[in-house]
Amino acid sequence: MERSDAARNRERLLDAARDLIGECGAEALTMDRLAEHAGVGKGTVFRRFGSRAGLMLTLLSESEAAFQARFMFGPPPLGPGAPGLERLIAFGVERIAYVMEFGDLALAAENSSRGRFEVPAAALWYRHIEVLLREEGFAADPWLMARSLGATLAPDRLLNLVRVHGVSSDRLNNSWRELVTRVVTAS
Amino acid sequence: MERSDAARNRERLLDAARDLIGECGAEALTMDRLAEHAGVGKGTVFRRFGSRAGLMLTLLSESEAAFQARFMFGPPPLGPGAPGLERLIAFGVERIAYVMEFGDLALAAENSSRGRFEVPAAALWYRHIEVLLREEGFAADPWLMARSLGATLAPDRLLNLVRVHGVSSDRLNNSWRELVTRVVTAS
DNA sequence: CATCTAAACGGACTGCGGTCCGGTTCTTAT
DNA sequence: ATAAGAACCGGACCGCAGTCCGTTTAGATG
Known part of the structure; x- marks a missing residue:
């Protein structure tokens, strides 16, 4: 107690x-x-x-949990019920919007002493992407590919693009859609 | 003087x-x-x-310059003369090998106060990837796509995969080849 | 209420990256 | 040679994250 x-x-x-x-x-x-x-x-x-990162993580946890709930149990196309590719696209779009809103906090939380790939929430995104890749028949090391795609959505990268290079959310969304569509589409 | x-x-x-x-x-x-x-x-x-990052960058500069020279002026498939896709694949493979060798230094150099996407060398890789994408007829925002692909090759990410998750260089190479092949191949 | 103990407390302390400024040394012009 | 002044030098100093340990207190027990 x-x-x-x-x-x-x-x-x-x-x-x-x-x-x-x-x-x-x-x-x-x-x-x-x-x-x-x-x-x-x-x-x-x-x-x-x-640690400082632990504090930030705690502050972030409610919104993180809400985000997780939305893509795991929420309505399509983000949640279950839509085809894998559509869910993948929706996931990226929502994640980008999320980072635009809570990016600073997420950034501060990433500087954990060990890693910044071990943030508990991250494991879930990766797993989620991996599952959707498999669902679309992607067979070439989906575990690793999920992490590569996930790297594209890292808060520090996204914030740098937006704040330093003036890239718009729309542009990020489009590029993400293009990326996952091509990765998932069989050659 | x-x-x-x-x-x-x-x-x-x-x-x-x-x-x-x-x-x-x-x-x-x-x-x-x-x-x-x-x-x-x-x-x-x-x-x-x-700064500390500046020192690391200086220490890294010779090997960086050598790496740059290899993919800009060296023999194919890394250098000019091979098709864009092959050069793209070779670039990733070489970069992965480079990070395996100088990763710690590169890691220490990235923690610059501002960014870590502004490392002078990084601008060159991105540009290089962008050019190769264009060469392969990739028209959907190659500038941004180059940065997404480049994020996949970030030292901290690669080192984390290898050291924490025990991923082999071969596996990284294969995943990179798969990724760029699918991105470049028209749907 | 008195006692006891594990838990929580607070702030002095360490090591780090980075800044500042008064004193020193190299270079150049005379 | 010498004087002037720019460039350089050193180390005291700052703010920060994170640690340590002697002290206090909650709350359970008799």
Whole structure:
């Protein structure tokens, strides 16, 4: 059982984090400032969330869960019921939109000490893409191909394209559709 | 004209950096230790190379230049003379081999403060892929598609696959060939 | 209510990348 | 040779993420 003061402090920290991020953006959030703003010690922050990335992951978890639910159980074409290719296209489009909205947070969450490919949610996307590839009869190492396609949707890459090169979401969507269509279509 | 003491210190620093990396690996190299080992002040290190990433980039530059020369002016199928698709395949294969050899260095060089998509060499690969795509008649936003394909060859991704998931170079090569073949082949 | 213990707490501390500035040294012009 | 000044040097300093450990407190037990 979790001690009540621990629970109270976790809520305080999450509230304070949302506050600070709302004011100055995710990347300006430092653990010292967070601790001070929440009125707790720095050690407490790290015991609760392990690292800065862990905190970001926690903040992201609700929207991540919602996104996952949509492509796993939601209505077609994103959810089950549509052909694999259409779901693949819809997945990319939704993911791009998702990154446009929560990109900074996702970016901050990726700098985990080990990896940034081990983010729990990522495993699910890869698996999802892999399943859809198989459904479309893609037989040449779908596991690895899923990860290659997934790399295309990485937040840092997408944000760089949009913010530095002025690429529009539409253009990203079109390119994604082109990519997966060609990969899935048998030669 | 560069002052002679500055040149001397730069050589000292590069030598010391190669020493330390040879002993403990690239990611164990800290700027403090480097300065101490080279017998110069810390400020000197940063004036010379700007940042840790800049130093790594400098160390990488010879092998990068050699790699670039090979795919731009070297013999086919990597260099000019072969069909676009074959050059594309060869490019990926060579790049994968390159990352296997210099991956740690490339990884350390990517953490530039701004981007990691602005690494000067990267612009060249993207452009190269783009040109080859065009050569094969790929008309749907080759600029963006080149970057998507390039993302597949990012050092951090490749190293993660190999070191964490035990994927072999052959498997990476095959998947790359499959990917670019399908992208280039008209539907 | 008194006691006891595991858990939570906080902030000093470390190591890192990176900046700054007063002092030093090389170069050039006279 | 010498004076001027630009370029360079060193290391103290900053802010950051993350660790450590002595201290406090929740909450269960008698």
